[in-house]
Amino acid sequence: MQTVTGSEEGAVQQPQPPQPVSAPLPAWRAKQRPPLVRHRDDKVLAGVAVGLAAHLGVPVGWVRIAFVASSIPFGAGFVVYIFLWATMLEEGSPTTLSGMPPAPSAVTGALGTSAGSPPGAVASTVPATASPASPGAATRSSGGGTHHHGIDVAALRSWLRSSNQAVVITLLGVAALVAAGALWLGSVGFDVHAEVVVPVVAIVIGAIFFWSQLDDSSPLGGRRPVRWIWLVVGLGFTLLGLVALLVRGTNISELWQVAGAVLAALVGVSVLCAPWILRLWTNLREEQTARIRATERADIAAHLHDSVLQTLALIQRQSTDATTVARLARAQERQLRTYLYDEDSRAGTFGAALTAAMGEVEDLQGVPVQLVVTGDRPMDQHLDALVKAVREAAWNAVRHASPPVSAYVEVGPDAVEAFVRDHGSGFDLDAVPDDRAGVRESIIGRMERHGGTARIRRRADGTEVELRLPVGDPDTTAPAAPATPTATQSTPPAASPVESAQAAASVQPAGAAAPAEQAAEAEPGAAAAPVAPATTRALTPATTAANEPQEQPS
Amino acid sequence: MTDPRSIRIVIVDDHHMFRTGVRSELTSLAGPSGPATFRLEIVGEAGAVESATQVITEQQPDVVLLDVHLPGGMGRGGADVIRACAGVDSRAGSPVRFLALSVSDAAEDVIAVIRAGARGYVTKTISAEELLTAIGRVADGDAVFSPRLAGFVLDAFGAAAGEVAEIDEELDRLSAREREVMRLIARGYQYKEVAKELFISVKTVETHVSSVLRKLQLSSRHELTAWALGRRLL
Numbered sequence: 001m002q003t004v005t006g007s008e009e010g011a012v013q014q015p016q017p018p019q020p021v022s023a024p025l026p027a028w029r030a031k032q033r034p035p036l037v038r039h040r041d042d043k044v045l046a047g048v049a050v051g052l053a054a055h056l057g058v059p060v061g062w063v064r065i066a067f068v069a070s071s072i073p074f075g076a077g078f079v080v081y082i083f084l085w086a087t088m089l090e091e092g093s094p095t096t097l098s099g100m101p102p103a104p105s106a107v108t109g110a111l112g113t114s115a116g117s118p119p120g121a122v123a124s125t126v127p128a129t130a131s132p133a134s135p136g137a138a139t140r141s142s143g144g145g146t147h148h149h150g151i152d153v154a155a156l157r158s159w160l161r162s163s164n165q166a167v168v169i170t171l172l173g174v175a176a177l178v179a180a181g182a183l184w185l186g187s188v189g190f191d192v193h194a195e196v197v198v199p200v201v202a203i204v205i206g207a208i209f210f211w212s213q214l215d216d217s218s219p220l221g222g223r224r225p226v227r228w229i230w231l232v233v234g235l236g237f238t239l240l241g242l243v244a245l246l247v248r249g250t251n252i253s254e255l256w257q258v259a260g261a262v263l264a265a266l267v268g269v270s271v272l273c274a275p276w277i278l279r280l281w282t283n284l285r286e287e288q289t290a291r292i293r294a295t296e297r298a299d300i301a302a303h304l305h306d307s308v309l310q311t312l313a314l315i316q317r318q319s320t321d322a323t324t325v326a327r328l329a330r331a332q333e334r335q336l337r338t339y340l341y342d343e344d345s346r347a348g349t350f351g352a353a354l355t356a357a358m359g360e361v362e363d364l365q366g367v368p369v370q371l372v373v374t375g376d377r378p379m380d381q382h383l384d385a386l387v388k389a390v391r392e393a394a395w396n397a398v399r400h401a402s403p404p405v406s407a408y409v410e411v412g413p414d415a416v417e418a419f420v421r422d423h424g425s426g427f428d429l430d431a432v433p434d435d436r437a438g439v440r441e442s443i444i445g446r447m448e449r450h451g452g453t454a455r456i457r458r459r460a461d462g463t464e465v466e467l468r469l470p471v472g473d474p475d476t477t478a479p480a481a482p483a484t485p486t487a488t489q490s491t492p493p494a495a496s497p498v499e500s501a502q503a504a505a506s507v508q509p510a511g512a513a514a515p516a517e518q519a520a521e522a523e524p525g526a527a528a529a530p531v532a533p534a535t536t537r538a539l540t541p542a543t544t545a546a547n548e549p550q551e552q553p554s
Numbered sequence: 555m556t557d558p559r560s561i562r563i564v565i566v567d568d569h570h571m572f573r574t575g576v577r578s579e580l581t582s583l584a585g586p587s588g589p590a591t592f593r594l595e596i597v598g599e600a601g602a603v604e605s606a607t608q609v610i611t612e613q614q615p616d617v618v619l620l621d622v623h624l625p626g627g628m629g630r631g632g633a634d635v636i637r638a639c640a641g642v643d644s645r646a647g648s649p650v651r652f653l654a655l656s657v658s659d660a661a662e663d664v665i666a667v668i669r670a671g672a673r674g675y676v677t678k679t680i681s682a683e684e685l686l687t688a689i690g691r692v693a694d695g696d697a698v699f700s701p702r703l704a705g706f707v708l709d710a711f712g713a714a715a716g717e718v719a720e721i722d723e724e725l726d727r728l729s730a731r732e733r734e735v736m737r738l739i740a741r742g743y744q745y746k747e748v749a750k751e752l753f754i755s756v757k758t759v760e761t762h763v764s765s766v767l768r769k770l771q772l773s774s775r776h777e778l779t780a781w782a783l784g785r786r787l788l
Contacts, residue, residue, distance in 0.1 A: 370702075
């Protein structure tokens, strides 16, 4: 059976001593298996063979030959093809995205290898179970396991729930049941008239085809376009069945008459029913729309109640304090914007982190910071440092300079550049006393540790901090930064206890804001300080699995 | 004392409070005895698409301060007004110019009014002085970009990702100089600061910004058309 080929490559690699970084997983498991869907490109009939080949990772030719070869004796391949055609979704259809996740091969593999290990521990347990005796057998059985689990139960269930695949399966079931029933009745001794049974089955099948188009509304009330081919096929089946039922026993010359009568009756009934059905339909749609609107309204009302109304109540109570009112209003505005423009969806990106950091500065200092970000990329530790540096720069700007304060961050293909500009009197870096750790440490030092640069420009009417951080391709993982510089970050270098206390006092004067900021500052250092291995693991969770096998031999 | 230039404006916003606020601020700055270099004459107000179209057609102002979101019309309001008033000339003979004024930061809204024909976009948090400058600039036929709009432009034209036009006339990309100007505006620079930074005249900066505005309105770049399509504008 050619489907095992993929796993045999893995089995060859497996008995060798575990190679932690390059091949922690066998080949068939390391790469994600593409979902089992029909492909529109390169198809000959319906794209079943191409889809199957892509899913199993074998050449298309083999699959096609297998289909043809197995069709010759009893047509088994043909039946399988038809079944797959009916049940496999076409690529790009909406249900392929939600309903059928790309078969998670690591998890399905785990089902085959070690039944006791939880799926989360797969990466670490695989080399361990594979290294003792009979490694080949273990992996080969896991290979078989994967392919049996190729169509997992959840995916099958979601197919059944969705679209016309359910109809086809029902049809096959109905046909099989009727055939079985007829056979049984015939064997028991009842007189089964094929000329009655076959038309009835045809009518039922036609009706199912026809009705399948009614049950197509999506959860939001929008309808998929009706597939007219299904309607036509259903109508054809029903007509044929009716005609066959009525023509039974009479001679063939009356066939046209009967067909005409059936057609006329159908048209008559539909003309009579159409207005009524139409009205029902319109009512239903109106009701549906109203319900959706009511749900949306309730959602919005709940959100407004939790956010805006609460803030308004607070503002009323503190209406004498202009600063507080302004701060509350700004914080609420930002929150509402996040809600309206759905910025939650980009959580975890650099842009979101910047927006959050600037929001924090606004909240704590009560001065708006205009932030413009072009482009975006996923967060990593270097970008995190940049966010902190930008935050520090904005913090200084709102505290020491005068508004408007604007921050512009441009995510380019090979560098991220950030500019924080204010309209204060500016300052000379050389004139800043050495014990002021804010600018020199939190901005310049931090940027340099992460391979970036920082420049402070004094202009006629303000100061501009320019930060630049070279970045690579977002797909390639950034090299793990040495943990030690991060650890030193929290303590100002070459500062006696007295001086550092002064620094803390001068940079961050007493107030509600200062402890919060210090806590945020000290956080990475505190996490990095105690144990070195723990730091690397915390910093790069993706590489922990790769490190595990290295640690096990010792 | 020479008679200063007078600009006739119409304020279109569905919030009465906001209209009143803008009116009083602008009047105190550029009213008959204000300190500004030119006079503003507020000749009309409107709060919906239909009334705005009517007022603008009747009054033929030089500049319309236009909220992006308005009741009435087919789409989002602001763009409908601009399209309904296409071809209306001010009393001075030049086309009526629109300055979009909005609280919305959504790209679709901004791009929608700009592509419908607005000469600029500023947020409602702008100071009265800056608003006055912006009105003067739009009245002269120049473009007004807020830092955020400049950011959108850099994003939409792929300039942030390093795409630069080889010839200036190319509609789908920014030229290197236009990109520089946009970046400085996004950084919060005023036009005269941009000019100083790049060693060019303010007039040249205005030319670059107008050219970017033209590209923004005419380009068929996918991002722009997709944004506009999101508001059913094309």
